[in-house]
Every structure is written in C-alpha cells, then in structure tokens.
Amino acid sequence: MKRLYVSARARLGIALVGSSAASLGLYAAGALAGRGNLFGYLPWNLMLAWIALILALWLERILQRSLWSSWYALLLTALWLAFLPNTFYMISDFVHIQEAGDIDLLFDVVLFSSFIFNSVILGYLSLGIVHRQLAKRLTAKTVTSLVTAVLFICSFAIYVGRELRWSTWDILTNPSSLLFDVSDRVLNPHEHPHTFTTTASFFVLLASMYIVMWQVVRLGRTQRDN
Numbered sequence: 001m002k003r004l005y006v007s008a009r010a011r012l013g014i015a016l017v018g019s020s021a022a023s024l025g026l027y028a029a030g031a032l033a034g035r036g037n038l039f040g041y042l043p044w045n046l047m048l049a050w051i052a053l054i055l056a057l058w059l060e061r062i063l064q065r066s067l068w069s070s071w072y073a074l075l076l077t078a079l080w081l082a083f084l085p086n087t088f089y090m091i092s093d094f095v096h097i098q099e100a101g102d103i104d105l106l107f108d109v110v111l112f113s114s115f116i117f118n119s120v121i122l123g124y125l126s127l128g129i130v131h132r133q134l135a136k137r138l139t140a141k142t143v144t145s146l147v148t149a150v151l152f153i154c155s156f157a158i159y160v161g162r163e164l165r166w167s168t169w170d171i172l173t174n175p176s177s178l179l180f181d182v183s184d185r186v187l188n189p190h191e192h193p194h195t196f197t198t199t200a201s202f203f204v205l206l207a208s209m210y211i212v213m214w215q216v217v218r219l220g221r222t223q224r225d226n
Helices: 008-035 041-063 071-096 105-135 140-162 175-187 193-225
Strands: none
Touching: 008 041, 008 105, 041 071, 041 105, 071 105, 071 140, 071 193, 105 140, 105 193, 140 175, 140 193
16 A cells, blocks of 8 residues: 655644644643633734744745745735744743642643744744745845844844733734834833843844754754755
8 A cells, every 4th residue: 555645844734733732732721620711812822823834834935936026925024024023922921820820830831831832933933934035045144134133023022012012913003103112112222221131132042042943954954865
C-alpha cells in the first residue's frame, strides 16, 4: 500500500493546530474547574496570532506572482504588521496569572504558558516567512535592519497595548487618539521613561529569541542538505 506523503510544512501545520487545540482544552478544563470565562482573552489573543500567520502565508503566495510594490502585497504587508504584535503581546498576559486567586496557581502557569508558547511560535513563524521573502530580494544588511525594525515596532506595540490599552482595531476605529498617545511618547520620551524601559526590555527578549530560532532553522536546513 502506497504511503501518503505529507510535506514538512503540512506536518508543522498539523502540529500547530494540535498544540493550539491542547491550549483550548486546558482552557476548557480550567473553565469547568471554576474559572468560568475569567481568562476568555486567551483564546481570543491566540486567534489573533493565527491571523498573523495566515496573513504571512497569504503574502508569501501573492509574492510568487506579484511584485512587493503592488498595492495588494503592500496592503497585506500592512495588515500583517498590524496583527504581528498580538502574537508577542501574549507574553505580557502573565500579569493576569493570579486573577483566579488560589484555585490552582500551578495549573494557571501551565495554562498561560501553553497559550503564550503557541502565540509566540506563530509570531516567529510568520516573521520568518516574511524574513525569507525579504532575503530573496534585498541585501543581508538591509534585511537585518528591517527585521530589527519590525521587532522594535512589536516591542513598542506591546507597551501601547498593555500600558495604554490600545488594540489593533483602534487603528481603524480611533486612529486620532491612538496617534496622539503614540506621538506624545515619541516626541517627549523624557516625560514617559517607562515607555523606553518596557519597549527596550521586550525588544531584547524578542530579538534574542528570534536570533536563536532563526539559527535553529538554518541548522535544520543545513543538516537536511547534507
């Protein structure tokens, strides 16, 4: 009997879906154990992380037959960049971990870690897809600068979301107020020192993790080629 071939990308997709399903299963178990909908933002944020990956895959497919300067590719890039910070934002959800009190703190640590792990992996995968597309078109130095800028934007967006309570949807629903808050912190950094420390801390975390993951992927490709 002929064995069914499943590509490496398809296997990764299946693993990601299974891991996300495990997170949702933990959430359901916690809800039944007495937490109710207390952590309802976890599934929602995970869904936003999946949107970022879907947009990156969509952009990758468009770039196979269109220039990046086309309006369609630029629109998808903008949408991807708007949703990407949501994937890393979930790291900051650890601040909510004690909201359920002493029901079972260790279970909550596992629950949050599961959702955050999946969300961050989805974020790095989507960034990696765009990174590879950039590498096909630009010099290594330029690509590094662009990826660094993206991670910095994500780090600042985490601050904007966690401290200022703005979301991706506010870009469309309340752009003027969002722009005012952001520009005030950019133009008057001395009045908002917490902006710099939070952004810098997340940038160091996200950049260092991405460098390791990128090298792991490169190592895997090298071993496969050999």
